[in-house]
Amino acid sequence: MKRWAPYWLALPGWMWLGIFLVVPIVAMASVSLQTGNLLDGFVQTFSVSNYTDAIGKYSTQLVRSLVYGGVATVIMLLLGYPVAYWIAFKAGSRKSMYLFLLLLPFFVSFVLRTISWGFLLADDGILFGTLKGWGLLPENFHVLATTVAVIGGLVYNFLPFMILPIYVALERVDPRVIEAAYDLYASRFDAFRRVVLPLSLPGVFAGVLMTFVPATADPVNAAVLGGTGNTMIGNIIQTEYLVNSNYPTASALSFTLMAVLLVGIFIYARALGTENVLEAAAR
Amino acid sequence: MRTRFGDRILHWYTWLIILWLSSPIVVMIMFGFNDKKSKSNTSWQGFTLKWYQQLFAIDGLTEALINSVIIAVVSTILATTLGTLLGLAVGRYRFRGKGVTNFLIFAAISTPELVMGASLLSLFVSANAPRGHITIIIAHTLFSLAFVVVTVRARVVVLDPSLEEAARDLGAGTWDTFRLVTLPSIMPGVAAGAMLAFALSIDDYVVTSFVNGSELTFPLWIIGSVKVGIPAQVNVMGTLIFALGALVAVANSVSARRRAAR
Numbered sequence: 001m002k003r004w005a006p007y008w009l010a011l012p013g014w015m016w017l018g019i020f021l022v023v024p025i026v027a028m029a030s031v032s033l034q035t036g037n038l039l040d041g042f043v044q045t046f047s048v049s050n051y052t053d054a055i056g057k058y059s060t061q062l063v064r065s066l067v068y069g070g071v072a073t074v075i076m077l078l079l080g081y082p083v084a085y086w087i088a089f090k091a092g093s094r095k096s097m098y099l100f101l102l103l104l105p106f107f108v109s110f111v112l113r114t115i116s117w118g119f120l121l122a123d124d125g126i127l128f129g130t131l132k133g134w135g136l137l138p139e140n141f142h143v144l145a146t147t148v149a150v151i152g153g154l155v156y157n158f159l160p161f162m163i164l165p166i167y168v169a170l171e172r173v174d175p176r177v178i179e180a181a182y183d184l185y186a187s188r189f190d191a192f193r194r195v196v197l198p199l200s201l202p203g204v205f206a207g208v209l210m211t212f213v214p215a216t217a218d219p220v221n222a223a224v225l226g227g228t229g230n231t232m233i234g235n236i237i238q239t240e241y242l243v244n245s246n247y248p249t250a251s252a253l254s255f256t257l258m259a260v261l262l263v264g265i266f267i268y269a270r271a272l273g274t275e276n277v278l279e280a281a282a283r
Numbered sequence: 284m285r286t287r288f289g290d291r292i293l294h295w296y297t298w299l300i301i302l303w304l305s306s307p308i309v310v311m312i313m314f315g316f317n318d319k320k321s322k323s324n325t326s327w328q329g330f331t332l333k334w335y336q337q338l339f340a341i342d343g344l345t346e347a348l349i350n351s352v353i354i355a356v357v358s359t360i361l362a363t364t365l366g367t368l369l370g371l372a373v374g375r376y377r378f379r380g381k382g383v384t385n386f387l388i389f390a391a392i393s394t395p396e397l398v399m400g401a402s403l404l405s406l407f408v409s410a411n412a413p414r415g416h417i418t419i420i421i422a423h424t425l426f427s428l429a430f431v432v433v434t435v436r437a438r439v440v441v442l443d444p445s446l447e448e449a450a451r452d453l454g455a456g457t458w459d460t461f462r463l464v465t466l467p468s469i470m471p472g473v474a475a476g477a478m479l480a481f482a483l484s485i486d487d488y489v490v491t492s493f494v495n496g497s498e499l500t501f502p503l504w505i506i507g508s509v510k511v512g513i514p515a516q517v518n519v520m521g522t523l524i525f526a527l528g529a530l531v532a533v534a535n536s537v538s539a540r541r542r543a544a545r
Contacts, residue, residue, distance in 0.1 A: 024406035156304070
């Protein structure tokens with residue numbers, strides 16, 4: 001009886017994950033190898049032409065998404081690390097207050113936050129409209145519907161996911177280790193570079209993981225803040241599925257995106273051990 | 284002792300980032316009070332409370348908000364139940380398939396939302412299942428489940444097994460031990476998981492956009508109205524949800540501090 005306890009506990013969860021995560025991905029793999037159209041129906045042909053066609057047709061958007069996601073991740077790392085560092089080492093008893101303030105925007109829906117950010121960037125909005133009124137900006141100045149707006153939106157939306165894991169890693173650094181470095185005549189910079197930075201790397205890994213994947217696959221920022229020249233792969237997949245009902249192409253694109261992203265993740269996960277990554281992600 | 288110059292700069296910098304992250308929230312709250320005349324709501328035209336008085340004047344929006352709340356409540360209950368059981372299993376026992384289970388949980392968290400939504404749609408299309416409330420709840424339970432497992436497992440692994448042994452020695456059955464000893468000690472993890480599940484569900488746009496059929500949730504309705512101009516009621520609802528969420532979080536941390544002080 002006792003021997004079976006874990007299986008009974010796990011059974012409902014397994015079924016849910018199996019039926020709604022594993023089976024759909026298999027279903028998607030099968031759809032991506034079908035040919036046909038909505039009217040005549042789709043036939044399983046195991047032809048890889050969907051992949052070659054889709055990648056050929058949308059390589060621009062695929063590459064653009066990876067570039068936007070990558071650039072946004074690097075900016076988030078550069079912007080976020082000092083914040084995590086200051087809160088972990090210098091905020092003293094106010095740590096939780098600062099973390100709370102950083103997380104405050106999450107009480108507003110992601111979609112609404114992005115739209116509000118768009119309000120702020122609007123050509124005649126309170127920021128640029130006012131500056132133009134004062135003659136500080138030329139009349140034709142605009143940010144909305146440009147690459148800058150989209151990458152800025154991605155950074156804005158996912159930055160806390162970069163800061164938190166780095167903060168967790170830095171928080172666990174034993175201050176005595178840093179003192180030891182000073183005792184051994186390390187300069188402030190050396191102590192940071194050779195002691196603090198290496199110890200915070202798991203947090204950096206987790207932060208990159210938690211920002212790069214959603215930023216690259218995100219369709220919302222490009223739709224709300226970008227123009228016609230900023231379409232990302234997420235928008236294409238949505239359109240192919242929901243507007244064009246071109247399921248094989250859309251599935252092939254989703255698979256390609258997932259393959260590209262997951263290959264990266266599993267290299268990380270292998271290097272750190274899955275449980276470590278999950279733990280870092282959960283904190 | 285004088286604070287170092289570099290530290291002071293970092294302090295200001297941290298505040299600057301916080302201000303930047305909060306600025307769209309300020310804009311959202313402010314324009315809920317804007318006496319706008321046209322469809323667009325980007326320039327300030329005077330103070331009014333009329334959007335608060337006419338909060339539920341837009342039928343589609345109200346309906347979408349109600350949909351969102353119902354879906355969030357149901358999927359939170361499902362995800363918390365399944366996730367707690369699974370969290371107990373992987374946190375406490377060694378069993379065949381534990382590695383696979385951990386991998387599945389990891390996959391559920393790291394699969395991009397877009398791929399999760401697209402693959403679920405592939406399944407529902409292949410199975411000819413009609414899309415609506417039920418498919419949205421299935422999807423939301425799926426992505427919340429893994430987060431509940433992770434928060435519950437974190438509590439289970441630090442749970443002292445001798446407590447349960449003591450309960451059993453005192454004559455408690457399996458169910459009583461679970462109800463009176465195990466569940467109360469893992470409750471903070473369960474509650475955190477449930478809150479996370481609710482927040483993820485009510486906020487979700489990407490996955491929902493694939494499996495919703497013609498059913499609209501709050502985020503979907505908002506995205507749908509971007510092109511035609513977002514009514515100020517959206518700002519008001521966003522403000523109220525924000526205030527409620529922040530209040531719950533503050534109350535939660537205050538009560539946690541009280542408990543810790545006792």
